Structure formats: structure tokens, C-alpha cells
Amino acid sequence: MNRALPLLRTAALRLWLPVLLAIVWWYASAGSQNIYFPPLSTILETFAADWLGSRAATDLVPSLGKFVLGFLISAAGGIALGTWLGLSPAAREAAEPVVQFLRSLPPPVLLPIGLLLFGITGTMNVAIIVMGAIWPTVLNTADGIRSLDGQVADMSRSYRLTFAQRLFSVALPNAAPQVFAGLRTTLQLSIILIVVSEMVAAASGVGYYVLNSQQTFAVAQTWAGTLVLGLIGYLSTLVFLAVEKRVLNWQHGMRRAAEGA
């Protein structure tokens, strides 16, 4: 009871506005004849019929799969590449201009090339995500690895820590806050890129569904699909933040302690 109360409070604080907006939308759109603004009830019916029904397996799961796969490859590859660049000044010198150039490309620009290389395939969707979304993680990880305090480096050397210990127990945890900042941008780019690439070049998937419904004037479907995309973005961010909170628990604690002092 005592613990449930604050939880209820937070829930109420966070939920009142979305709930209010939904209610306003529901009543304002009720009985609407406007072809572009179908009643919310219609949108939700379509949503339930499509996304809780047949399309969950044919479009949602593949989209999610490609999105998650693309993000995970970007995350792992970005951390690995960033670590390498952070550790080796020579590698950094050599790779810096290339990395800066690649990350300056607006990610959707990669679409035509991705199409050329991979055709209209799931591999193409994933490849587009990786090519466009990996850079923030690469650069942030490299920065974080490099930012190791001189005294910590001295400590690692004087206690003769092994390379693996220096990497996994010192350098990477030290870089973790920056790595997560990079991963967050990578996550956002991943969502954008799966949608865009599916819109331009796919025969299924949520992105394809949204654009296709718009082109065939299935307006309720356009709205429902957009709702699905919003939910994917929102829920994936929630999961991401939960993981970050666990991994960076020490940092939150440290910050709280510093503020308390």
C-alpha cells in the first residue's frame, strides 16, 4: 500500500495528458464524415483488425525483426569499431575523415545504394539501418574510451591489469555513459530507417503498409499504421531506458550521492 501509492501517483502524472488527448480525439472525431479524419473508433477498429490480427505475423513481426536486428548489429558493431578507434591513435587518424564523411551523409541518401547492392530484400532494410545508424555509437564509444582519466590509467598499469581487464573492467565501463548516449541516437535512427526503407523498397512491413494505404486512400489504415509506428518507437525507448538504467546504475547512484553531499 505504502509503496503502491507513489507508483500510482507517477502513473497518474504521466498518463493524464495522453488519456485526455485520446478522449478529446474520440469525441471530436465521433461521427466525422471527413475522409481524412475518420472517427477514432474506426481507426481503433482497423488497428485491432489489422495489427492484433493477420498483419501482426505478416508485417509487424518482420518489421520488428529487421529493426531489432539492424539496431543490434549497429550497437555491437558500433561499440567494437568505436573501441578500436578509441584505443588506437593510428587507427583514429586513418579512419577519422572516413567516419566523419559517412556520418555526415543524411541516412536516407543510402537508400538508392542499398537498393542497388541488395535489391528489395530484408538484407537491404537491415543494411540500410546499419550503414546509417551505426555512426553515433562509433563516435561516442571512441570518445568515451579515450576519455579515461590519467590516474585510472596509471592505476591499471601499476597493478598490471591484463588487456582484457583494462578493456572490460576499466575502459568500457568508463565509456558506458557516452556509449549509451550514442546508442540512443542509433536507436532513433534505426526506427527512422526501417520505416523509410520499407516505404521506399519493400513489399510488406509497417512502413510499406502506411505508405501503401495512403496511396490507396485507405485512410483509417494510414492512421492505424502511424499509431503502430509511434508505439514501436515509444516501447523500444522504454525498453532501452530500462536496460540503460540497469547498466548505468552506478552512475545514477554516484550522481545522487554527489547531489546529496
Added chain:
Amino acid sequence: MQQSIIETRTGDAPAGEAVVELVDLRKSYGTGPSAVQILDGVNFEVRRGEFVCVVGPSGSGKTTLLKCIAGLLKPSGGRTDFEGQEVTEPPAKLAVVFQDYSRSLLPWMTVRANIALPLRNKFPKQERQARIDEALESVGLAGKGHLYPWQMSGGMQQRAAIARGLAYQPDVLLMDEPFAAVDAQTRIDLEDLVLEVRDRYDTTVLFVTHDIDEAVYLADRVIVLSGAPTTVSHNITVDLPHPRHQVDTKREPRFAELRAFVFEQIQAAKSNTVRNRADA
């Protein structure tokens, strides 16, 4: 005149083998015309079991000296030996307790994990746990190993850093102004703690400080550095009885004498530095 009361050792070899030996150690930072000579031929040795304090004006190169001994910096001339071997990389039987405890313990690990980290390649798990427990106990942190460094006070963090050094069971423990950042009362506690654990672990200690009282109170021998470019200006045997006692030892006339002598040497070194700088 004071030289006659205070015996400054130059030639006479004390008992015990030298574990740390500095031979004409030189270190300059930078290259070419912008190079600054910090250490300008430093010679002294630390014998097994000794507690040696190094004092010197701020900026005289105490940290630089310690890093050369620890194998963290390459000398520009001369050499430092550890147990008869020239130091080219950090020696395995040497541990360092750094000045800034807040940057030396890893905040993403509990204190226990911090202490365990350097032990992982040295000892089997069972022995590791026993060593950690013993080290924590001897610095008064028994049962606190599960805490993160940032959950501890400054004094506790420095105790934890000392425990890490002790658990590593080095032959020589180097300490760089380890108590500069803690309050006076904690400092007194930690001084006695260090004397206690060095007896318990039978460790040789080389202790850098800018606090003259601390140096004379702790040391068997005090090395006074001149101002930069730095050499050893005095090498003083502290003939105060053991065990030391915060009130009784500091009340002894001999303590006051030694203290005053070291103080004067450092003042002289400081004004020399100023003169050298003005000349340059």
C-alpha cells in the same frame, strides 16, 4: 650548526638490502628548447622494512619521482632499480596508493570488486577472498566491501584504496600524498593505520607528503628534496622510538628538533627555487 645534532646520512650504509635504489635519476618534460628539467640527479635508496618519507616543496617533482619508481614514467637519465632489477615496466611486487582516491577507485565496482581486480591474475579464488577480507578488516572496513566507493566518505575511500594495495601484498607500497584530501582527524587515524598495517604486512613503504609533521611522525627516514631542478638536499634518520604515538611522540623534544630542521630545509629549498626561477 644544526647539522651536528641532525645526522644527515650520505655514505654510511644502513642494515638490510636496498629494495628501491635511485641512481642519478633525471627526468625532464618536453623536448628541445622547451624541455624542463624536473629531477636533476636524485640518489637515495630504500631498504627492506624501512618507512621512508619524501618531502619537498610543491612542484619539486615528488609525483614525478614516484612515477619513475613505479615504472609509470621513463626516466630521461639515470635509473631506478627495484629489488636489484632496473625498472622498465611496473614491477609485480610494488603497489601504488594514489593521491586522489576519488579517481583511483573504479566507481562502477563495489569496493570488494575493486580490491579483487588486481588479484585475479595472481591468486586462486579462495585465497583471493581471504586476502580481501583480511585487508578490509585491517583498514577497519570489515563488512563494508559491498559498498560502492561513492557510497563512502573520503576517509573510507582512501582506506579502501590502501586495502587494495595491501591485499596485493607488494614488497613495497608507494603512497603519493595519500591523506592530502581528508580532514585533520581522519588524517591522524589514517597515519596510525598505515603504521599498524605496515607492521602487520611487513611492507616497505615509500611515502610522499608535503606535511612535515606527518613525515617525521611516520618515517624511519626523511628524504628532503630541493626545489626544481630537484636533487636530494637531506637524508635524515628519524631516531624516534617505536611504536609511535600521536601525543607522546609529538611531545618529545627530539620530534620538535627534527621537525624544525626539516622545516628549515624546505624553506631554504623554496627560496632556492625562487632564485633559480628568477635567474632563468
